Structure formats: C-alpha cells, structure tokens
Amino acid sequence: MALRTRWIVGLLVVSLLGIGWTAFAADTPQQGGTLIVATGADPAGGLDPECVMNNEAAFIMATIYNRLVEYAPGSVDIVPGLAASWDISDDGLVYTFHLQQGVLFQDGTPFNAQALKLAFDRLLDPSFPNYYANRKGIDSYVPGTLEANVASYSVVDDNTFKLVLSHPYAPLLQDLAMVWFGIVSPAAVEKYGAEVYKHPVGTGPFEFVDWVPNDHVTVKANPNYWRGKPYLDEIIFKQIPEGSVRTMMLQAGQVDVMMNVPPESISVLDKDPNVDLYRMTALLVNYVQIPRMVKPFNDIRVREALNYAVNKQELSQYLYQGLAKPMQSPIPPGMPDYQPLSPDFSYNPAKAKELLAEAGYPDGFDCNLYTYANPRSYNAAGGKIATALQGYWKKVGINVHVIQLEWGSYLRTVRDPDFSDGMCMSGWTADCGDPDNFLFYLYYGKASNIPHAMTGRPEIDSLIEQERVSADPAQRTTLIDEALQKVWQDAGDVWLTNGVLVRATTAKVHGFQLDPLSMFFYADQIWKEK
C-alpha cells in the first residue's frame, strides 16, 4: 500500500475505534462519582420513613431503605423487595412473606423475620418502648393502612414472616411498597430511640452521612447492598429554593439532577444539548371540589354544566404549557383499572347553558371559588387556575367570586367539616399504586379528609366498601370499574387535569428513571460519565 493510503487507512481505523470506544464507554456503566440532586425544600419530618411529610424526604428515604415489596421501575407493578416471594390465602386474610436471605442492615445487623417483627412492633404496638408515635408532633401514614387492617403478625422461621389481616384489604401490597414502609434497623431503633429519624439505618443502596438543615443531605454508597454495590459513590441532595437558579446550575453542570423543573424552564432546557428532560404522566389529579349538598350544586345538571363550560384542553395546552392532560376518569392514567370514561365532558358551552336552563338557572347564578396561591405538584399554575375558570364560567352566566388564601389558611378553611361556602380547588397525589387510594379518600361518602361533599351516594359507597375487602382480583376490577363509572357520571367534582411529571438531568447522568408515584428515582441504577 502506498504510504499515503496507509496513513488514511490508519486514520480511519483509529477514528472508528475512537467512535466505537466512545459509544461503548457511553453505554457501559462507570463506577464512582458524586451525584448532586437539586431539590426545592428540606426533608420535613426527618428521615424516619413512617413520618414522611414531603416528597423531598421521600426521595432520600427511597435510597436508604428497602420495603417488603417494591414498585417495578417506571410503573405501579409490584415486584419483590425484601420479600423474595409471598403467598396470599384464598380468603385474602393471611400473607406469608418469604424473605430475602443474607441481607444486612447498614449497621451490620442481619435482616430476618425477627428484625421484621421488631419493625412492625414499632409501628403497631403502643406498648413497644420505641413505638413510632411516641415522637411528638408527627403525622403518619400508618394509621390509615396497617393499624386499621392488621390483626396480628408473627415470625414463622428465620426467613418467613406472617401477616394476618382483620378483614381482606386489597391494596395492602401496594401500600407496603410505598416509601413510608421502609424497614428500619431495630438495632438502630434501640440505640437511638425516638431520635432514629436523625440516624436512619436501612438495608438500602445508600447510607446516611449527614443532614445540614436548609442546606443539604448526604448519603454514600452501601458497599454491602444485597443487590450489589451501586455505581455512584455518593449522592448529595442540595436544597436550592429558587427555580431559575436550579435551572442555571443544571445547565452549568453544577448539579446533576433537578427534581422540580419550573414550567418556564422547560423550553430552555429542551434546547440545551447538555440536558436530558424526562416526562411521565404522573398519578395526580387536579380538580374543583363542588359542595354537592347545597343548592344549586345538588342538581346534577348544574354540576355537568360546570364541567362542560371549562375548556380543559385549552387549560392543558396554555395554562399548563402542555404539562397536563384533561382528566378522563376520577383516577389518573397509569393506575391499574384506568380507562377513559364517558361522557368525556369536553368543552361545550352551549350544552352547559342548556343544562343550566333545564335545571332552572337560565341566567346562571353567583357563587364563590376558593383557591390557594402557591403552585402544587398537581397544579403548577397555583392560584391562576381560579382566574381561568372564572373566565370560562362567566361565559355561561355563572359569576364566580374568587377567594385566594395562603396555603395554611386555605387548608384550615376548606378542610372544616362544615365547609360549604363555595367550590374549592383541590387535588391529590397517589399514596400508592392502587385506585382505592383515590376512591376511598376522595370519593367515599364517609371519607374524613374532605368535607362531607360526597355524602348521599350509598351505591357508590357500597361499591367502594366491597372493593376494599375483595379477595378476588377479577371481582375487584368489576367493582372498581363500576364505582369509577358512577363517580364520573355523577360529576361530583369539576374534573380538570392530570399532571405530567418533568425532571431533568445533565446528559452525563445515565440510568435515571421516573416513577408515576413521583418519589422513587432508582438511585442504585444511576451512573455518571466522568
């Protein structure tokens, strides 16, 4: 070969090798590195899983603890966690968990059925010395699920644990997969007592290092993690309250992951080649609660009119900048048993006026609409939604007086059991991947979370009561479908939007995944290019 040809061939080979190597390198996980995650707030309530008060705490606890069962990445399907497998009795009352073997807590103590029993004692036995509720001033998820449903629990052998329910409770596994049922090391509980929230010890891929309030939380890799040591050495959760600052820092590579992406930053980040955006329809609903028990809202035609008068597509596209979709069911897409329901309540002001006339309000009526000011996870526009709704309803003759309150005062006002002074903005983020979480807390007549706006619907209540205790999955699906259909058609709320979750990372971060429940990000799968 001539010399020149040799050079060209040589150059080509080297370049191809280089490209191949880069491609290979980009796909092969690299060990090491520190991941900096920007969040907007401090973990409120500390790092005791049962006492979660905000999503920021949940992110951190998802790295430190494992649960008995877990959600498969990106979905609400249940997969093994600390329980390798389980059997459920035919009557749905007895759950036998076969535990993973050879698992250690981060303090070196073994995870087994005895440790699990002590963890349950802490949650359920008020006479237990370190009963979790001995710590004053906390809120907890436990009373809603375990306390109300568990009759007893026991150790069968070192690796087998039995849970007996007082009545069938279909969403149990879905609840146990949530971040707040992370299993805490009993040795740590004994050592630290009520202060265990400052010294979290679990079996998870990362161990707690330090927490400087209002600044950061650091966790480092657990070298003995039972699923294999994670790729990253360390994760730092940095609190950066200002959205525009988080965006700049992400673009500059000063933070690697941004959990809460302000809507106005999305178009900027989309164009940035150094940033990857992740989107997923999240398990959230954004709606307007109607005081069904008072006039004129007690007439279904009025409630339907309120729905038809709002252009949810327009709201999704413009107010939420494409980060929302109109609701088509009382539960969000991604939930098991979700399907779009009819009528679809799509924008039809003429029909709205017709319905109002039929109901005896041809000239509309006046009413109040209460709203909070600040953006919420299910409503990025905050108080602006109320102004938009006011505009739509005015066109059909409904004159709405908007009353905006600061969040604390808002909750106080609209959560009063006797509240019926008007409609109010409302929303819900799923507490687990089961439709019961919405049916029971939002649409059940005896739900304690909301004023008794859902009373007077015995058929719906009965369906919900039945699905909760059903041990037969097929029968349960039928019950849930029927309940959802009835709830939807009753138009007890003005159904607005489902949110789209958006998070961002630098292009050097790989393995990052979203999850519909908005609190896991699979830290053990993440690696960072050097």
Added chain:
Amino acid sequence: MLEYIIKRVVALIPVLLGITLLVFLAMHFVPGDVAQTLIGEKGGHEEVVKLRHELGLDRPIYVQYGLFLEHAMTGNFGLSYQTLEPATSMVMGAFPVTIQLSFVAILFSILIAIPAGIIAAVRQYSVFDNVLMGGAVLGISMPVFWTGVLLMMLFSLRLHWFPFTGIVSNGISLRTVTGFQLLDALITGNWRAFGDVLRHLVLPGIALGALPMAIIARMMRSSLLEVLGKDYVNTARAKGIRERVVIWKHALRNALLPVVTVVGLQFGNLLCGAILTETVFAMPGIGRLAVTSILFRDYPVVEALVLFTALAVVVVNLLVDVSYAYVDPRIRY
C-alpha cells in the same frame, strides 16, 4: 458612659417583652392552623384535633404565652415542629451565615458608597455626580432577587468566577469551631476553605449590599455637602489651605458622623434576614429559616428567630450610639 450603657441594657427588657408578646400573638392569630398545615391535605379532621392536643395548642392562649415566656428566659423555645431539633440551636446554627453575609455586604457597600458620595459632593452637579446618584436610585430600586439572578448569570454561568449557591463547596471539609465558617477556617488554618467561603459570599454580598450602598452614598453626599457649606470650612479655605486637605482633614470627619449611624442601622437591617438574597443564593441563614418556618407555622422556630433578631438589632443600635461618643467629642452620656 458606663451608666448610660447599663441604662440602655435595662431598657432592653421591656422592649424584648413587648416584642415577644407581639410575635406570639401574631403567630397564633394568623389564619391557618399549625396542626392542619403540618398534616397537609392528607389528614382527616380527627388527626388534626389529635395533633393540636399533642402540641398543646388547645390550651388557653395566656397559658401558652406563660409557658413560652418561661422557656424563653432559659433560651429554650422547644423543638422545631419541622425537624424536631431545638429551635434555639436551629437559629444559632443559621445566624453566623447571615452575620457573615451582612458583614460582606456592608463592607462592599462602604467601599463603594463612601468614595462615591465624597466625589459626588465635591463635584456637585457634575456628570459624575449625576451618574453616581442615578446609580444610587438604581441600587434602591432594583429588587435583590433580580440582581442576584443577573449576577449569577454573568459571574457564575458565563464567567465561572464565583459559585452559584451555598456557603461552602461540596468537596471542602471544614471543622466547626465557632459556627462562623470564615473564623473556623482561620482558626483551623484551612486557607482553602477560607477562600472558598469568601468566594461564596461575594455575589450575595454584592446583591445584598446594593441597597445599603445606595443609601450610604446619598447620605455621604448630602452630609459632606452640608459640612462643606459651613463657616469653618470657608475659613480654612480663606487661610489658604489646599482643597484636598480641607476636605479630608476638616470636612470629612464631621460629615462621617451621620454616615456612621446610617451604616450601623443598615447593618442591623441586613441582620433582620436577607430573606430574598438567602433564598436566591440558597444560603442556610436566618432569612431562609424564617421563610420555611413561617410557611410551616413552625411556632417555636419563628419565636426564637424573632427574639434573637430583635436582640441583635437592639445590640447593634446600642453599639452605634456608644460609638458616637467616641467619634463625636461633643457627645457625652
């Protein structure tokens, strides 16, 4: 002098008592229930009632105030509802950051404002004077969350000269001795940390210092102008003393008196929580703590914060008044 100081310290007590009462009442009568806010939208009514009882919020208001006063005397404000740390230690942990930030801000503002004010006064009505005073108006008008973000965009994002946020970089380990990062770095001989903390204080210091700088510059200008119009200055000029000496030796010292007061008062203002600056620059100072505590209705922390801040401001005012006696020989207490 000593008598004066003692009198002032004794006068602090009713002032502080009055402040405690105001703060306590304000927090408790602000709409929005602590228990409901803590529980959020997920909890039911019964849980709210239970939590109110646990937190002692269902006791009569005067009983709550009495208990609060009793604890406040010992510096014990109870545990934060949010973190369950003692409220006092949370405030004490956050104060040093704000104090350091305020120092940097006031230093920056003095370094620019005093020369600017002097030149503006000496060259009254000149282009320089107009530009400087126009700049001062800008300084007063520009909101700090806007200047902060602009500074970040230029110096952090584009030029990479200064870090974006926080008080110290991730990789730097600094042993805590006093809680003041700059002092701790000096005490432990950690020069790298010292430089790092200083770099973190520059941008927020500039953003925060813009307002006091504008005020001090205008004060310096008007004060010097007033002094330059006095008879003794004319006499000095008539005696043939050079203009530079007239200004520096005869006029400036007297003109600085009201400026010293303003500097002191501005420093006290900065201590009250550079809330917006600390939020934009994510600094763990008392401003940020105030925002999160108020939104969370974290009574113990808010009460501790307000009392400590009030104490700090009162002490700063006292120091300013006392310094006056040294600066101005005509003043005797």
